[in-house]
Amino acid sequence: QVQLQQSGAELVKPGSSVKISCKASGYTFTSYDMHWIKQQPGNGLEWIGWIYPGNGNTKYNQKFNGKATLTADKSSSTAYMQLSSLTSEDSAVYFCARGALDAWGQGASVTVSS
Amino acid sequence: DTVLTQSPALAVSPGERVTISCRASESVSTGMHWYQQKPGQQPKLLIYGASNLESGVPARFSGSGSGTDFTLTIDPVEADDTATYFCQQSWNDPRTFGGGTKLELK
Numbered sequence: 001q002v003q004l005q006q007s008g009a010e011l012v013k014p015g016s017s018v019k020i021s022c023k024a025s026g027y028t029f030t031s032y033d034m035h036w037i038k039q040q041p042g043n044g045l046e047w048i049g050w051i052y053p054g055n056g057n058t059k060y061n062q063k064f065n066g067k068a069t070l071t072a073d074k075s076s077s078t079a080y081m082q083l084s085s086l087t088s089e090d091s092a093v094y095f096c097a098r099g100a101l102d103a104w105g106q107g108a109s110v111t112v113s114s
Numbered sequence: 115d116t117v118l119t120q121s122p123a124l125a126v127s128p129g130e131r132v133t134i135s136c137r138a139s140e141s142v143s144t145g146m147h148w149y150q151q152k153p154g155q156q157p158k159l160l161i162y163g164a165s166n167l168e169s170g171v172p173a174r175f176s177g178s179g180s181g182t183d184f185t186l187t188i189d190p191v192e193a194d195d196t197a198t199y200f201c202q203q204s205w206n207d208p209r210t211f212g213g214g215t216k217l218e219l220k
Contacts, residue, residue: 045157045200045211061208095156101147101202102168104156 002026004105022096029077030054032099040092118212131189136201145205
């Protein structure tokens, strides 16, 4: 069955960067976009962007240009999202989701605090 | 960006029929999808393309609409349906989500 396993919770300092991983299994990794979505506590969902692992093409929500960088490693079927210049506004749960958002990771919590 | 507006909360009794609405600020054709999210869990796709039931989702769930007005219907509602329901559009860039409707059972 399709599974997306995300990395664990992160506590990071303001101004630093963090890289979250999403390991895919149960399907052909290079055949589906991988999307990333942000959810702040008590808030709704924000779409960050997607990467197509087959060729590395990416598309970002303009709001996250310069904040998020999406990459993928075909050899390990793992997608990554790096968040830079972190502030308290970046504290959230981040989800990866396949293609038509028909399968989601369990979420990775990022807390930005000094 | 396309703004999706949902009522914040609804309360219904088990066995009743409930409709959750989502209004888009501009046309999204049939590029509307619905998700269920329970506390501490990831969202789960229920309906895609406005009216198509995702595999494995009970037939109690259905979706309708096109353009700017969409509805998710649960009939009959069961206790396990307590959750927050989000609409999401994929027609316009960037993709956007509604604020969610929290469904509570009386």
